[in-house]
Amino acid sequence: MFAGKAPFQEFTSLLNPHSRRIVAGIALSAIGRGMTLSLLMVYLHDIRGFSIAFGGAVMAWGALFGIICTPPLGSLVDHIGPKKVMLAGLVISGFSALAFAFVTTQAHALIAITLFAFGGQCVWPSQMVILTRVTPLKDRTKIFGFNFMLMNLGLGIGGFISALIIREDSILSYQIMYFIDSLTYFVFIFFIWGLNTPHAGKYVAKEHEPEKGSYRELFAIKELSILTIAGIILLTFGYGPLQSGLPIYATQYLDLAPNWLGIIFGVNTFAIVAFQPLVLKLIANYSKYTALISVGVIWAFSWLAVGISPYLSMFMAGIALCVSQLIFAFGEMVHAPTSPALTQELAPEHIRGRASALTSLQWGISGIAGPAVAGLMIGANLEQLWVLTMAIGVLAPIPLFAYLKRSTNKAKK
Template sequence: MLFKEFTVLLNPQSRKLVIGMCLNAIGGGMTLSLLLVYLHDMRGFTNTFGGLLLSYGAIVSIVASTPMGALVDRIGPKKVMIAGLICNSAAAFSLSLVETHFHAILALTFINISAQAVWPSQSVILTRVTPEVDRPKIFGFNFMLLNLGLGMGGLLSSLIIQKGDLLSFQIMYWVDAATFLIYLLIVFSLRGEHVNKYIPKEHEPKQGSYRDLMQIKPLMYLGFAGIILFTFGYGTIQAGIPVFATQFLELSPKWLGIIFGVNTISIVLFQPLVMRILEKYSKYTALISIGIIWALSWVFVGVSPYLPVLASGIALCMSQLVFAFGEMVQAPTIPVLANELSPEHIRGRTNALMSLQWSVSGVLGPAITGLMLGADLATAWVVVMFLGCFLSIPLFLAMKRLALKG
């Protein structure tokens, strides 16, 4: 059985949580890549507005992460998560009715604020309900299920969406909104001290702050190195590969579904194998390997313009296959290390800091990509991305020295 080695480690609480995340990811998979298409084709907004809207959303995430992390520590992850899921559902539903620029901005504002309430909260709960020895496998399993959900969502959207049909797009957003409510019901059923505000022991500080977090130097290195790594990984791939494939390689847009489908399927199939390999190495070795693997993925992107059309499409598929292996190392390593380095009373703030890796890279990656590809510097862009993947390694090495010394 593909999942058996993971499912035996799940307890009732963690089982509910990972199932909820997977079901919720189906809605995200349906809408993730189609927002700009919906706003342009169905609502008549320009692509420029759509691109700026996504960047604005990433900035909102950056601003919201700090107070949301503090709120998780102050009132407990379950309460923050409930509020976030209700708000996210309403905001997702409102996208189906958007008619003005202001409405679109408002919807994206609440979607990104809500995400910063949900992501740190669920990471805190999953960490608390999972024994430390099992966390790498459970976080890896969760990542695998997330990708399974995203893949299923992408498949469903391809069946639902009809070109030029507004109702088909609206149905997609209604289903997305419903997945948040399903997840909400699951969160309501979670019980125990692990989901509520942490009560410090006698020898522990009664309250914490971001200043306390910043004094944990290995954690700071992990956070900043992750931002660099994600900028030259997720941030640029999501923004740049579609443009590079369709405009520079002149591939059909249908190739995009295949290219990113290879990534998702690879994660579902190979995550158990990668977890078994990771058991033989330290988390610090795993961290360093991520940048090397992702750099290798850019080699396939770099050679693709020199190949025939079909072969260039296959090269991009190979790049996403290799990139997936780096993701499969990252998913059970960075979150687990972050929570190991964090005291319990500031764990909400820690996971909020880690979420900045996604939001900051979501601003920097597209900005670098847009400037370079817009200036017709596709080859230079690939070289910069390749070299950029190595920039995080010195920080990870410094982090390792500090963590082992402490």
């Protein structure tokens, strides 16, 4: 296997005591997310008796609230330091998981998802800032990639554990799942509490640097603004519809059994865990902008594999979707280490929290726009046009990445 002992050790050797705490905690909390996140709609509808429409509204509100609170939380990271914000976020995330376990009314569900969204938006930019600061510039792409691999491994393990725990019509089995999810966040707190490094505190400006920053200063960095716009487009047509549109496409349009979904997304997770070290070695030979251009091309081929599935037998249609997720995984393995590393390179240290929040905002916007487009087009029986739109959409930001690459090359001359 490509992810053998030697490559794995190559990436773990880059970890220091501080970054080791971060990636271990992220992997641990991913186990909890892998257990609960994909089953939230099922839990709210089948166990708690809420309508599917309300379950969808709960998830949409969580995504929207995450977008609303991301900018001020990014500023807070710069103002008081990432460690304090992250500790608060982990406490809130832990209690939000407990809140889900005891949801009985619609108001309870909305409170739980609001806590979850707020806690998550505290944790994400904070952990990215700390991980960036404690990792040398030359190693950041590898560390971000290694972190992504461990996170997917955690999600896969969480999904497997949930399959063992969950029992049909058993409230207790779901509550146990949320208890474990909560526990992973509280354990993560101890990892971060023990971070004894100035990199986890508020950045102290040097003599030639401004003490305060703003989003206006961040958006004045032309390259970063263009990268953000391109990232939103890429994720909206790539990641955005994956967890919402593809399951509906598979089960309702192709009439595949729901069991296929576990296999399809399992292929994606396995590929990331197995091949991330190899992909990191390959992209080290190219510029980050070239790597991002390749993501659009790879994801376009992934959607084309989805597009041919209706013309195959039912079994082969399922295989085609598995192939699509295998291809998609390679794009993920290029995007995950490259995009955040590039964002952190372009951002000055005193507004790094805001820059990390900007990255989080890309995911939030695409997390609403992607499912919305999927719902409208698939609901209107335009399944194949939806797939074609996704395939074209992931190619749309390529000119922006190419422009940034040319600008960077000119600046170096």
